[in-house]
Amino acid sequence: MKQMMMKTTATAALCLAAGGALAQEVTLTIESWRSEDQAIWDDTLIPAFEESHPDINLDFQPTAPTEYNAALNARLEGGTAGDLITCRSFDGSLPLYDRGQLADISDLEGLSNFPDFAKAAWSTDDGQNTFCVPMASVIHGFIYNADAFEELGLEEPGTVEEFFEVLEAIQEDGTYIPLAMGSADQWEAATMAYTNIGPTYWKGEEGRQALIDGDAAFTDEEFVAPYEQMARWTDYMGSAYQAQSYSDSQNLFTLGRAAIYPAGSWEITGFTDQAFFEMGAFPPPVAAEGDTCYISDHTDIGIGMNANTDHPEAARAFLEWVASAEFAELYTNALPGFFSLSNAEFEVDNPLAQEFISFREECESTVRVASQILSRGEPNTWNTMWVNSANVLNDSMTPEEATADLQQGLSSWYEPQQD
Amino acid sequence: MTEIVSEASGHSKTKRRRRKTGGISHIVVFLAPAVLIYSIFSIYPLIESLRLSLFDGQSDGSSVWIGLGNYDRLLFDANWAVRFWNALWNNLILFFIHMIVQNPLGLLLAALLSLAPRFGGTYRTLIFVPTLLSVVIVGFVWELILSPLWGVAEGLMSGVGLGWLYAPWLGLESSALTAVSLISVWQYVGIPMMLIYAALLSVPDELLDAARVDGLSGWAIFWKVKLPLILPTLGIVAILTYIGNFTSAFDLIYSIQGVLGPPDYSTDIMGTLMFRTFFGQQTQIGDIYMGATVASMMFFIILIGVTIYLVGVQRRLTRYEM
Numbered sequence: 254m255k256q257m258m259m260k261t262t263a264t265a266a267l268c269l270a271a272g273g274a275l276a277q278e279v280t281l282t283i284e285s286w287r288s289e290d291q292a293i294w295d296d297t298l299i300p301a302f303e304e305s306h307p308d309i310n311l312d313f314q315p316t317a318p319t320e321y322n323a324a325l326n327a328r329l330e331g332g333t334a335g336d337l338i339t340c341r342s343f344d345g346s347l348p349l350y351d352r353g354q355l356a357d358i359s360d361l362e363g364l365s366n367f368p369d370f371a372k373a374a375w376s377t378d379d380g381q382n383t384f385c386v387p388m389a390s391v392i393h394g395f396i397y398n399a400d401a402f403e404e405l406g407l408e409e410p411g412t413v414e415e416f417f418e419v420l421e422a423i424q425e426d427g428t429y430i431p432l433a434m435g436s437a438d439q440w441e442a443a444t445m446a447y448t449n450i451g452p453t454y455w456k457g458e459e460g461r462q463a464l465i466d467g468d469a470a471f472t473d474e475e476f477v478a479p480y481e482q483m484a485r486w487t488d489y490m491g492s493a494y495q496a497q498s499y500s501d502s503q504n505l506f507t508l509g510r511a512a513i514y515p516a517g518s519w520e521i522t523g524f525t526d527q528a529f530f531e532m533g534a535f536p537p538p539v540a541a542e543g544d545t546c547y548i549s550d551h552t553d554i555g556i557g558m559n560a561n562t563d564h565p566e567a568a569r570a571f572l573e574w575v576a577s578a579e580f581a582e583l584y585t586n587a588l589p590g591f592f593s594l595s596n597a598e599f600e601v602d603n604p605l606a607q608e609f610i611s612f613r614e615e616c617e618s619t620v621r622v623a624s625q626i627l628s629r630g631e632p633n634t635w636n637t638m639w640v641n642s643a644n645v646l647n648d649s650m651t652p653e654e655a656t657a658d659l660q661q662g663l664s665s666w667y668e669p670q671q672d
Numbered sequence: 673m674t675e676i677v678s679e680a681s682g683h684s685k686t687k688r689r690r691r692k693t694g695g696i697s698h699i700v701v702f703l704a705p706a707v708l709i710y711s712i713f714s715i716y717p718l719i720e721s722l723r724l725s726l727f728d729g730q731s732d733g734s735s736v737w738i739g740l741g742n743y744d745r746l747l748f749d750a751n752w753a754v755r756f757w758n759a760l761w762n763n764l765i766l767f768f769i770h771m772i773v774q775n776p777l778g779l780l781l782a783a784l785l786s787l788a789p790r791f792g793g794t795y796r797t798l799i800f801v802p803t804l805l806s807v808v809i810v811g812f813v814w815e816l817i818l819s820p821l822w823g824v825a826e827g828l829m830s831g832v833g834l835g836w837l838y839a840p841w842l843g844l845e846s847s848a849l850t851a852v853s854l855i856s857v858w859q860y861v862g863i864p865m866m867l868i869y870a871a872l873l874s875v876p877d878e879l880l881d882a883a884r885v886d887g888l889s890g891w892a893i894f895w896k897v898k899l900p901l902i903l904p905t906l907g908i909v910a911i912l913t914y915i916g917n918f919t920s921a922f923d924l925i926y927s928i929q930g931v932l933g934p935p936d937y938s939t940d941i942m943g944t945l946m947f948r949t950f951f952g953q954q955t956q957i958g959d960i961y962m963g964a965t966v967a968s969m970m971f972f973i974i975l976i977g978v979t980i981y982l983v984g985v986q987r988r989l990t991r992y993e994m
Contacts, residue, residue: 319930323951326958341955348957437843439934440954493820495843495935501821624955632751633956636932644936649845665751 279564280310281571282335284328286321287554293587301583302574309567329354329559336562337571340385340555342374343625350377350384356560359383361569363576371594374552374620385555386575389584389591392609393449393549396516396524398509399531401429409535413482416538420489423512431489433511434646435497442642443635445515446486448621450537451479452547457619465626467669471660472653480645480652487646495647518609519553521590525603534608536616550618552594630666637662718971724964735961742965756966758937759945760973762849766941767917769853775909777857778864783894785865786872796869800862807859811927814855818842842928845938852939856924860916864909871905872898904989907981914977918942918970942970 283294294313302311314335316324322345328334329349338355340346349355358364359382364372367387375385402408405426410416423431436442455461455475463469469476491497491511506514507527514520516534524532536546556575558568574580578597585593589603592610601607623635637659644650650658664670725742727735746752781799785792802810818825820840829838841851875898883893922943925933931948933940948956950963 322954323958326952344955344957435843437934438930439932491821493840493843496818496820496840497843498815501819505821628955631956631959631962633953635955636953639954640932640934640936643934647843647845647935649936662751 278308278310279567280312281337281562281564281567282312282314283337283339283556284321284325284335285313285315285339286318286341287339288315288317290588291315297587298580298583301579302571305574306567306570309570311571332561334559334561336559336564336568338385338557338559339388340375340557342552342555342620344629345624346375346385346555346557347377350382350557353560355384355557356562356565357382357384358386358557358569358572361386361572361576363573366576366578366581366595366597368594368596370618371552374625375555375557378626385557386572387552387594388554388556388575389588389593390550391553391591392518392612393445393551394516394518394534394536394609394612395449396506396514396520396532396534396605398429398506398512398528399533401509401512401530402533404428409533410538411535412542412544413538413540417485420486420513424489429512430491430505430510431512432486432491433502433506433514434486434490435494435499435502436643436646437496437501438499439639439643441499441502441515442483442646443638444621445517446483446646447479447638447642448549448551448623449515449517450482451476451622452549452617452619453537453539453544454478455622456545457547457617461619461622461625464622465669467667467672470670471656471663476659477652477656480642480655483642483645484648484652487648490646518590518592518606521603521605521609522588525589525605532605534605534612536612546612546616548612548616548618549621550613551620551624554591627663627667630663632662632665634659634663721964722968722971724961725968728961729959742962743969746962746965746969755937755940755945756969759933759940759942762933762939763917763921763941765849766853766856766921767914769850770857770913770917771910773854774857774861775864775906775913777861778909779868779906781861781865782868782872783898785869796865799865802859803862805859807923808927810855810859811924814858815842815928818851843935845935848929848935848939852925852928855928856921859924863912867905867909868902871902875901900990901992904986904991907986907989911978911981914981915974918974922947942966942973946970 291313294311299311299313303309312335322341325334325338326349329352334354338349340349340355346355350357361383363386364383369380371387371390372383373380375387376383397409401423405422405428407419407422410419420431423429434441434446452460455463455469460469460475464471471477487494491505497505502511502514503520503523505511507524509528509530536548539546556572558565558572562568576595578595578599581593581595581597582599585591585599585606586602589601589606590609592601592606593599601610621635623638628635641650641655641658645652645655660670724735726737726739728738728741729735746756781795785796817823818841820826820843826835826838829835839847841847879897879901880893883897888896918941921941925939925941925944926947929939931944931953933944946963946966949966950958950960952958
């Protein structure tokens with residue numbers, strides 16, 4: 254069956270290749286989970302690329318984010334995947350490279366425009382081979398309704414205690430829901446709560462590396478404390494947050510009904526379009542005045558090429574362009590909130606995006622704690638983190654139970670954590 | 673069901689004549705399309721899936737025979753077993769809720785409709801329409817109705833003085849599965865209703881007239897004449913509910929709650945467990961071998977249930993020729 258399918262695709266590919274050769278033009282298909290970027294690709298990025306490469310056409314073909322991994326895997330297995338493949342970071346793409354489905358692009362010239370930490374997200378564990386060009390990272394923090402803050406005479410909180418004072422003041426006033434966050438979809442609880450405020454406690458890369466090396470455990474104080482803070486959030490999250498979905502939270506905030514939104518910078522585009530009030534942003538609050546702040550500056554999106562593409566030359570030409578300063582500037586300004594990882598210097602226009610990018614100067618950067626190595630086994634640490642973080646918010650697990658469960662799951666398959 | 677019985681007896685003579693003239697080639701020709709399509713799209717994938725469950729993948733993409741190793745992991749590895757038994761238990765609760773709510777409700781509606789066929793047409797259509805809607809629409813509409821932020825549920829309930837009863841049901845561990853089950857009941861109650869309605873209509877008037885002459889009340893006629901006659905249909909409805917609970921309940925849960933069965937796996941059923949194991953979920957890479965194992969377990973569970981029904985229940989049902 255599989256062989257038959259391969260034969261059919263091979264024949265189809267041959268026909269396509271023949272057609273392309275005649276016309277001297279190739280069309281490359283881009284696989285992506287960013288369906289909301291369709292307009293940006295069609296109106297800005299693709300025309301810019303095709304201008305300098307008239308013989309290469311691009312076709313941006315996104316799949317819904319929740320289905321992307323499954324659909325892409327199936328298409329790669331079946332030989333029907335696109336030529337260019339948008340890569341999730343770390344273990345989201347590494348298996349594709351290991352199976353020979355993503356091509357090795359370590360010798361791409363443009364890669365020298367990126368710092369090592371950016372390339373690490375799309376390289377083998379030893380750093381020898383790179384298989385995707387880093388496109389952008391997303392930064393976590395809190396977006397707030399600046400008009401509401403002004404109205405209530407509040408200021409950006411710097412410490413955790415100040416943060417709760419602000420929440421308390423908004424609660425007392427009663428006009429706004431203090432915190433726009435729900436637990437129904439679970440992933441916000443892990444992404445925008447736990448790994449947003451957590452790095453401050455576990456000192457970013459230091460804590461993450463300690464977990465990977467087996468020197469720290471989830472049951473340690475620095476991993477329990479963020480959950481303790483989250484448990485305190487629930488008093489300020491609105492009455493029925495258990496059934497509040499991600500889009501509910503977004504709408505609550507942009508409609509001006511909630512004051513603070515635990516955010517990822519990817520929200521900037523949508524919020525700038527929809528919110529009718531001034532917005533500001535602050536990084537995760539620290540324990541005490543003067544402490545170093547840490548942000549989750551997550552290498553989120555890269556792009557590589559299908560190892561079985563019929564047009565490797567054209568695909569490489571495109572990847573070189575993605576690695577260029579031109580793309581970095583175009584992309585970051587077309588999609589404020591997705592910050593290019595390139596070393597190239599460029600201007601960011603969006604004021605909210607400027608605030609987020611300024612966190613990089615004040616704070617230490619780290620990636621999401623479970624994204625590298627720690628989610629390679631079963632049970633998957635990142636999935637467990639979704640469920641347990643939502644459980645802490647729903648009060649069905651204590652911070653201690655949530656972390657004990659994470660640790661139990663991790664140590665069941667991860668050797669450095671078994672003692 | 674009863675129609676088939678009567679038809680078979682009525683046309684047996686003509687059938688015998690046809691068989692003589694047609695020969696075996698007719699049977700082959702008429703059966704071939706169904707057998708072919710069913711084999712390619714149903715039996716072959718089933719066998720392939722059963723085969724896959726006996727293998728394990730290597731990092732280079734090849735697979736290796738491990739016998740019942742995957743089943744051993746699924747049933748006895750603490751991390752897998754807790755998910756498996758939880759999903760199975762949730763499936764059984766789902767089945768139970770459908771059996772005590774959907775099917776009696778279907779029977780009640782069918783009985784009411786058969787009493788008043790003149791006005792029944794409109795209601796019959798209205799009740800059946802949700803069955804034809806896409807689960808995505810049903811899921812989305814109910815999510816909106818029940819939403820604590822924009823939903824009408826709380827307002828409507830407050831309007832009749834029941835506002836204090838409202839809770840964000842879909843988000844609470846204690847009520848999420850019941851809420852999803854009831855949404856599914858709302859959508860699919862039309863199917864048992866139609867099946868039972870058809871069975872009720874085929875009960876011959878002579879029998880009912882005779883019962884009336886014997887002095888039975890309407891209530892007694894229903895319990896003593898109609899119900900025993902439609903019992904085989906109720907059996908079919910029960911077994912369809914059992915199977916649907918493993919196969920189609922997934923769609924609704926996937927569209928309303930997502931593939932992790934939130935909150936805290938309280939709406940996680942065999943279907944969602946199979947889906948995320950097979951296809952993966954975020955950073956969890958899909959594992960077709962374990963996925964096939966979960967799918968095979970579903971197959972065995974359905975097989976056991978259907979066998980129990982066929983051997984233990986259906987044979988004991990008395991069929992009346994009408």
